[in-house]
Amino acid sequence: MLASSSPSNLSFFPTVSQKEEASRWFSSLQTLITQTLEGIEETFSKSDHQDTSIAPQKFTFTPWKREEDGKIGDFGGGLMGVLRGGNVFEKAGVNVSTVYGEFSEKFAKEIPGCQNHRQFWASGLSLVIHPRNPFVPIVHMNTRMIVTSKAWFGGGADLTPCIPFDEDTQGFHQSMKKACDDHNPDYYPRFKNWCDEYFFLPHRQEARGIGGIFYDYVEEGTFEELLAFTKSVGLAFNDIYPKIVTRRFQEAYGEEEKRIQLKKRSRYVEFNLLYDRGTHFGLKTGGNVDAILMSMPPMAMWE
Numbered sequence: 291m292l293a294s295s296s297p298s299n300l301s302f303f304p305t306v307s308q309k310e311e312a313s314r315w316f317s318s319l320q321t322l323i324t325q326t327l328e329g330i331e332e333t334f335s336k337s338d339h340q341d342t343s344i345a346p347q348k349f350t351f352t353p354w355k356r357e358e359d360g361k362i363g364d365f366g367g368g369l370m371g372v373l374r375g376g377n378v379f380e381k382a383g384v385n386v387s388t389v390y391g392e393f394s395e396k397f398a399k400e401i402p403g404c405q406n407h408r409q410f411w412a413s414g415l416s417l418v419i420h421p422r423n424p425f426v427p428i429v430h431m432n433t434r435m436i437v438t439s440k441a442w443f444g445g446g447a448d449l450t451p452c453i454p455f456d457e458d459t460q461g462f463h464q465s466m467k468k469a470c471d472d473h474n475p476d477y478y479p480r481f482k483n484w485c486d487e488y489f490f491l492p493h494r495q496e497a498r499g500i501g502g503i504f505y506d507y508v509e510e511g512t513f514e515e516l517l518a519f520t521k522s523v524g525l526a527f528n529d530i531y532p533k534i535v536t537r538r539f540q541e542a543y544g545e546e547e548k549r550i551q552l553k554k555r556s557r558y559v560e561f562n563l564l565y566d567r568g569t570h571f572g573l574k575t576g577g578n579v580d581a582i583l584m585s586m587p588p589m590a591m592w593e
Contacts, residue, residue, distance in 0.1 A: 302513040303441050312435045312517055313388045313413040317369070319433075319524045320386045320415055324349045324371050326528055327382055327419070330535055334378045344422075347376035349384070354578040358391045365391040370581040374588070378539050380422040383584030388413040389575060397574045402507065403438030411437040412575070414445070415524070416568055418558075418585040419531075424551035425541035427451035427458060427534060428499070428558060430585070431527045432568060433520045443516045444506035446481065447527050448489050449534075450499030450558065452551040458534045459500045465530035466503045469522040473515065481505045491561055498561050506567070552591035559590055 304312070331346035355367040368387025373379055390411040398404040414434025421428065433445035449462045463482070470477035485504035490497050503523070508516060562569050562585045572582035 302509065302511065302516065304435075304437060304513050308513050308517075309411060309413065309435070309437065312520075315517065315521060315524075316386045316388075316413055316415040316433070319521075319528075320369065320371060320384050323417065323524075323528050324373075324384050326532055327373065327379060327384075330532060330539070331373075331376050331378050333536075334539055344375070344377040347373050347379075349373045349382075352580075354581065356387075356389045356391070356576050356578075358576055359394075361391075363391075365389060365576070368578065368581060370578060370584065372584055376422070378422060378426070378535065380420050381588045382417070382419040383581075384415070384417040385581045385584060386413075386415045387577065387581070389577065391576075393575065401438060402442075403440030406439065409438065410575075412571075416585075420555065420587045421535065421539070423539050423541060424452045424543050424547040425455075425538040427454075427538075428554070428587075429527075429531055431524070431531075433523055434568075435517075435520070440509065442507045442509040443520050444508065445520065445523060446485055446502060446504035447523060448485055448499055448502035448504065450554065452554040453547060454500060455538075458537070461534065462500070462502060462530055465526045466523070469519075469526035470503065472522055473519040477505070477519075478503065489561065491557060491565075493564075494557065494560070496557070498557060549591065552589060553593065555587040555590035556592050559586060562586070 328348050335346040349371045352370045353367065354370060356365040358365045366387070366389035368385060371384045373382040392408040393401060393404060393410055395408065398408040401410070412434060414432060416432035418430045419428065428450040431447035435443050447466060449459070451458060467478045470481060481503035482501060485501045486497065488504045489499060489501065569582055
């Protein structure tokens with residue numbers, strides 16, 4: 291249930307320093323995750339299964355500034371981090387942004403708390419990873435904080451294996467469940483179901499992957515409590531996904547496994563372009579197009 295549009299009736303409404311604290315966390319999480327992924331690239335380069343024709347890669351970071359309908363001023367921006375052509379990760383994007391200004395009149399009608407004004411502030415991290423080996427699952431994770439005349443947190447993490455393993459599925463869900471249970475026992479069943487409903491392709495009548503958690507408009511509690519939960523989701527991802535990658539990146543695969551992977555990637559493209567809230571939010575708020583579309587795989591296939 292959404293709170294009243296009056297800040298005084300909200301469970302929390304952040305101060306300037308609290309917004310800065312949240313923004314700093316998202317930036318520090320970007321550093322943590324990108325360093326973890328680069329470490330996996332280096333580890334694989336020392337393994338017996340290394341393809342010497344593919345060198346380990348590092349992230350390239352590109353800052354960007356948000357523009358708002360030709361207005362002059364500071365409207366925030368972000369830092370796009372992309373690793374391309376690695377020996378474990380064919381493409382990995384880990385982006386952070388903190389943007390503010392005014393929604394367009396049309397888009398403001400879709401956002402809670404914009405009945406009386408269109409001003410907003412938003413900060414968050416978003417990542418999508420497309421591994422080279424089809425046995426390593428595709429993954430998506432994002433956490434964010436948005437402020438209008440309301441304030442809330444959103445995000446989640448979901449796994450999309452091309453070739454599923456029960457061990458990986460169970461481990462991923464257990465990790466997300468613990469991140470939720472440490473803060474609110476109602477979170478996991480609620481957010482798991484929301485994830486299953488959200489990451490579904492109606493035109494295909496199929497789920498995108500094996501799920502995880504998804505949540506939005508979470509405002510019950512103090513800023514400190516909700517930021518702590520947000521941190522737990524990010525840290526849980528940084529713990530469980532590398533374990534899954536390490537288990538699978540040396541599996542032998544052939545043309546059939548690669549075909550399955552490319553087909554699964556096509557479903558990823560369809561969902562992100564047709565249904566994904568983050569994609570739509572970024573495009574409708576003057577975000578960096580390259581950063582928004584970093585979720586696109588380097589190669590996909592439709593039959």
